[in-house]
Amino acid sequence: MRRIILKNGRIFDGSGSASFTGSVLIEGDRIAQVGRGNEGLIGAGDAEIVDCAGATVMPGMIEAHGHLTWPSSTERFEPRFMLPPEEMMLAAARNGRILLDHGFTSVFSAGALGERIEVVLRDEFARGALPGPRLLASTIERSPEGAEGIETGKKLSIGEGPEAMRAFVTRCHELGIDTVKLVLSGEDQLLPGSSQHILYHEDEVTAACETAHKLGMRVAAHTQAAEAVKIALRSGVDILYHCTHADAEALDMLAAHKDRIFMAPAVGVLVGTMEATPPPHIDMSSMKAFAAPAIEMSQALVPELKRRGVRVLPGGDYGFPFNPNGANARDLQHFVDLYGYTPAEALSAATMLGGQIMGMGGELGLVRPGYIADLLIVDGDPTANVAILQDKANLRGIMQAGSFYKTPAPVASCFGVA
Numbered sequence: 226m227r228r229i230i231l232k233n234g235r236i237f238d239g240s241g242s243a244s245f246t247g248s249v250l251i252e253g254d255r256i257a258q259v260g261r262g263n264e265g266l267i268g269a270g271d272a273e274i275v276d277c278a279g280a281t282v283m284p285g286m287i288e289a290h291g292h293l294t295w296p297s298s299t300e301r302f303e304p305r306f307m308l309p310p311e312e313m314m315l316a317a318a319r320n321g322r323i324l325l326d327h328g329f330t331s332v333f334s335a336g337a338l339g340e341r342i343e344v345v346l347r348d349e350f351a352r353g354a355l356p357g358p359r360l361l362a363s364t365i366e367r368s369p370e371g372a373e374g375i376e377t378g379k380k381l382s383i384g385e386g387p388e389a390m391r392a393f394v395t396r397c398h399e400l401g402i403d404t405v406k407l408v409l410s411g412e413d414q415l416l417p418g419s420s421q422h423i424l425y426h427e428d429e430v431t432a433a434c435e436t437a438h439k440l441g442m443r444v445a446a447h448t449q450a451a452e453a454v455k456i457a458l459r460s461g462v463d464i465l466y467h468c469t470h471a472d473a474e475a476l477d478m479l480a481a482h483k484d485r486i487f488m489a490p491a492v493g494v495l496v497g498t499m500e501a502t503p504p505p506h507i508d509m510s511s512m513k514a515f516a517a518p519a520i521e522m523s524q525a526l527v528p529e530l531k532r533r534g535v536r537v538l539p540g541g542d543y544g545f546p547f548n549p550n551g552a553n554a555r556d557l558q559h560f561v562d563l564y565g566y567t568p569a570e571a572l573s574a575a576t577m578l579g580g581q582i583m584g585m586g587g588e589l590g591l592v593r594p595g596y597i598a599d600l601l602i603v604d605g606d607p608t609a610n611v612a613i614l615q616d617k618a619n620l621r622g623i624m625q626a627g628s629f630y631k632t633p634a635p636v637a638s639c640f641g642v643a
């Protein structure tokens with residue numbers, strides 16, 4: 226079994242507690258030991274040593290609202306949203322590699338633009354055939370047939386009502402999908418005023434959640450209107466995105482479900498919208514007009530949810546030309562700048578809580594013995610300045626399940642450990 230010691234690094238373990246200088250022993254795909262200071266790691270005599278002086282060893286980041294099929298990335302501007310299937314497949318594979326290059330070792334998908342595309346990619350990434358993150362594969366973002374608003378490509382034609390929803394989720398399970406994405410409310414950014422439109426009946430959402438949970442799947446929902454948040458919570462939805470218009474009752478309900486649910490405001494896309502300088506033939510004035518108050522509302526909501534113990538995660542709808550895949554670490558800085566998080570709190574949300582949203586909280590997202598060795602070796606100290614994670618040049622090493630995807634130089638074999 227391959228054994229690697231990451232030595233002399235500043236260890237940020239993901240829990241949010243203070244970093245310390247120490248060593249991490251990795252055996253196979255797992256973290257075996259974590260030692261403080263110069264204390265020896267027992268039985269580590271024949272391990273390869275990686276000197277991490279000047280660097281921080283931390284868990285790989287986890288994107289809580291990923292869209293690998295959304296085509297634009299830091300490497301490739303793509304003015305179209307829906308690509309033909311061949312281009313889409315390649316763009317999604319490329320985006321997986323780009324997220325990994327930028328330190329995201331896991332992605333919880335918030336929706337795909339094709340039925341099986343993420344299932345195929347997940348399996349290719351998992352067996353190392355293509356470089357990419359650990360991925361939970363989603364469905365096409367599903368709004369009811371005939372609903373206006375979000376154009377998400379061809380969807381499974383299933384009709385309406387609870388039975389249809391059960392059939393839909395069952396079909397998704399047969400396709401190998403991990404998580405169902407329902408568009409419970411419209412979206413002002415795409416159709417002005419539609420954030421207040423409720424697109425599903427509550428019994429439909431309940432049927433989808435019951436079936437998904439029975440089959441070991443989870444349900445994520447696009448929820449903007451307060452009523453959409455409430456329907457989601459009453460129905461058993463596991464992951465709520467946006468929640469921009471949550472009122473006091475919705476907030477209380479979110480807090481009451483805090484041990485079961487996850488929330489991600491997806492603020493990155495809003496900041497990207499405000500910063501965008503589109504060419505003259507693209508009119509983003511309406512999007513900007515809705516984004517500004519949405520950011521303000523989230524600034525009231527997120528700190529209160531955090532205060533009340535709700536698990537709020539970074540992850541911000543990356544994949545648009547003005548908010549490209551690969552820029553995902555910007556969300557951590559947004560949590561600091563907009564929501565008053567300390568860098569360590571933002572990092573903990575992107576790692577420890579990330580492991581939990583992946584459904585692997587007992588083995589992913591922390592630098593702890595027994596955990597999967599998905600690790601970053603970062604030049605500098607992201608707990609002092611979380612923005613350094615936005616530059617992939619600062620990622621000295623990227624490890625997936627105990628193997629280096631990006632190898633820090635030099636890796637030397639030696640005997641004896643200080």
Ligand SMILES: [Zn+2]
Pocket residue numbers: 290292335336491542
């Ligand atoms: Zn999204």
